[in-house]
Amino acid sequence: MALAFDDFGRPFIIIKEQEQKTRLRGLDAHKSNISAAKAVAHILRTSLGPKGMDKMMQSPDGDVTITNDGATILEQMDVDNQIAKLMVELSRSQDYEIGDGTTGVVVMAGALLEQAERLLERGIHPIRVAEGYEMASRIAVEHLERIAHKFEFSVTNIEPLVQTCMTTLSSKIVNRCKRSLAEIAVKAVMAVADLERKDVNLDLIKVEGKVGGKLEDTELIYGILVDKDMSHPQMPKQIEDAKIAILTCPFEPPKPKTKHKVDIDTVEKFQTLRQQEQKYFDDMVQQCKDVGATLVICQWGFDDEANHLLMNRNLPAVRWVGGVELELIAIATGGRIVPRFQELTSEKLGKAGLVREKSFGTTKDRMLYIEHCANSRAVTIFIRGGNKMMIEETQSEAYMMHYVWLGISFATILSSMVAARLKFLLAHLLLRPLLMDIQELNRYDGVDYNYAIRAFADSLDSVPMALAENSGLQPIETLSAVKSQQLKENNPCCGIDCNDIGTNDMREQNVFETLIGKKQQILLATQVVKMILKIDDVISPSDY
CATH class of the missing domain: 1.10.560.10 (GroEL-like equatorial domain)
Known part of the structure; x- marks a missing residue:
């Protein structure tokens, strides 16, 4: 190997074996x-x-x-x-x-x-x-x-789908809870499936994880789960028949778009400015109250003054909710995302039978459950685990199950054809x-x-x-x-008895795979x- 310089004085390396290197062909x-x-x-x-x-x-x-x-x-x-x-x-x-x-x-x-x-x-x-x-x-x-x-199934008889889904989880880390996870998977698909149109909208299924508890505590929520809590600790923790205003506009006075500045040199001017800001907050809160909203979910945050005013006006609020979660909430509750307070109307409010804040044990972790929504087909899988690594691994399996639902439940809903696990x-x-x-x-x-x-x-x-x-x-x-x-025996369902059950017939072992x-x-x-x-x-x- 030698060092050389080009016309501009930049160094480059010459490899002696370069001429001996050839490209493989044929x-x-x-x-x-x-x-x-x-x-x-x-x-x-x-x-x-x-x-x-x-x-x-x-x-x-x-x-x-x-x-x-x-x-x-x-x-x-x-x-x-x-x-x-x-x-x-x-x-x-x-x-x-x-x-x-x-x-x-x-x-x-x-x-x-x-x-x-x-x-x-x-x-x-x-x-x-x-x-x-x-x-x-x-x-x-x-x-x-x-x-x-061919296996027949219905809304009341989902056992064939559960058996098929359990097969896909046999070799995963979550196999010790494969029965409960398979039931959660099938129930989630059946909740978002339209059997008349033979269609499944998997975008209505959300996967959420939280460290704490056991894997067996994983549950299916018929609604949306948000990793947030009420913005004020004195706000009510449970709201029935909630009418939700979904906002992407912040609870704060509008910022001037010019480069002018306001000089405040007296107490009277400061009081005037403070009253004007409070009037903005009052108008925003009153607009939400006038359309009949009983809960506000905002994409942005708001300061302590707006938070205190919302609590005094008995209007619970949730702040810093992500855009993807806002879309899921809008789909589930049948509401519309409102970008400006002037566009807020009663027709754009989302409806949910129950909104509750749940705490987990002695920790400070709290999450918001939005259940019994207007569009009851939206569901959430809430995964629990002892540590972050377990949660992430189970979540990856849950997303795998997300596609398993597509391959197993969706295909089975369309054709009802399930082949024995031929591999x-x-x-x-x-x-x-x-x-x-x-x-x-x-x-x-x-x-x-x-x-x-x-x-x-x-x-x-x-x-x-x-x-x-x-x-x-x-x-x-x-x-x-x-x-x-x-x-x-002329039996097409014979296979390797990997689990030492005592039979090579995959039908007796309830081992199935979609065609x-x-x-x-x-x-x-x-x-x-x-x-x-x-x-x-x-x-x-x-x-x-």
């Missing part, structure tokens, strides 16, 4: 890309399943996160390789679309690429492999449609009885396609194999026994693998 580039993707898949492989191992991640600031959720792990990993970033985006897409299967989809994609690498070494063209994978994925999706079971034995269940049939393979012209379809079937063994390994079982022996049982979730997992993994197989050169800015 088969070498394919192997390099596959190796990077496999590295990400191997990291998540041990976290798959209900007994998967946890990962400890430390941020640059020193914050520590312990989780086994695939989406959380990949989101916090510092990934520089471009192909590895595609795997991160794959998990993120699965999380966004469905909310579950974020680890399984990466493990499946890594197994597909591992099998593809063997085909490439045999001289099969990457395009042939990619097209063969596409054919195999279509066969798998068609087979999923045939073996899916416990996806390979033999989906493709082996079908793809290993010579007549089936003869449907496709070309030996290359046949090899690719067989490789697709073989790669699906990685998911049940990883589940058996992570559960402390003998992987090959366990997988062979379950395959034998499936052929003997749309599993289809999305197969299709996303196949599409990303096709994309990686078609990349034969990576060009960086230094190559220009």
Whole structure:
């Protein structure tokens, strides 16, 4: 390495090995890309399943996160390789679309690429492999449609949805409370779902957390929860049949927009100015009282004089409420956000059956509950925990549940189709009885396609194999026994008994997965693998 200077005297470094560095192309580039993707898949492989191992991640600031959720792990990993970033985006897409299967989809994609690498070494063209994978994925999706079971549910019978949601929480940190959290999830979705239109507005669901209490104290509130309290300690703590004025204008005199100044050199002038300011406060409070408001929620703060005046006029108020919370309150109560006092009318007031301030134990923490709103479909999940780390982790799982509701409850509401949790034995269940049939393979012209379809079937063994390994079982022996049982009983719901319950029938274990979730997992993994197989050169800015 040597130091040189340009025409302007700026130093730059000359690396001696620079001429020896070459860019990978062709088969070498394919192997390099596959190796990077496999590295990400191997990291998540041990976290798959209900007994998967946890990962400890430390941020640059020193914050520590312990989780086994695939989406959380990949989101916090510092990934520089471009192909590895595609795997991160794959998990993120699965999380966004469905909310579950974020680890399984990466493990499946890594197994597909591992099998593809063997085909490439045999001289099969990457395009042939990619097209063969596409054919195999279509066969798998068609087979999923045939073996899916239909579960009927209604507003009064939500048990099938609860069982499905419990499955998604089996491998999470919150699994000890999975029954109660699953019920909260389903009830929240049913509260915001329009079954006649078959539509779910998940924006009406809010997730809030507070340190203190136990995870079992997590509750579902049919209304809005605001992490604020009344602006004055002597204001009433409970208001029934509240009419709420939602304001984005502050309780303070208007500030002059000019550069002029007011000189106050006598007591009379000061008294005049004070009376004028008090008149502004009186007018603002009186305008709220005239339209019939019994509670004021303001985005901005107000000083002690306005606060004292509000208390004397018996008008409770809440200040410093965020804009997002104001929107949720407006949606829930049916009110309108008012930017100026002159525009405040009785028609713009929100209505709530009960507004109460709740304190937690001996701490000073207090929160505001807005319940029995005009739009009763708005709900809030209030998470409790012993420390901040537990709250944040549970909140991340709750946001995961937010998308699980989309993938499970929303899809089930639309189609009522729930497939048994096929990832416990996806390979033999989906493709082996079908793809290993010579007549089936003869449907496709070309030996290359046949090899690719067989490789697709073989790669699906990685998911049940990883589940058996992570559960402390003998992987090959366990997988062979379950395959034998499936052929003997002709039961498409056989899987790996990860929890040592004593049966391999996933229906008896109440282990379910939505049809749309599993289809999305197969299709996303196949599409990303096709994309990686078609990349034969990576060009960086230094190559220009």
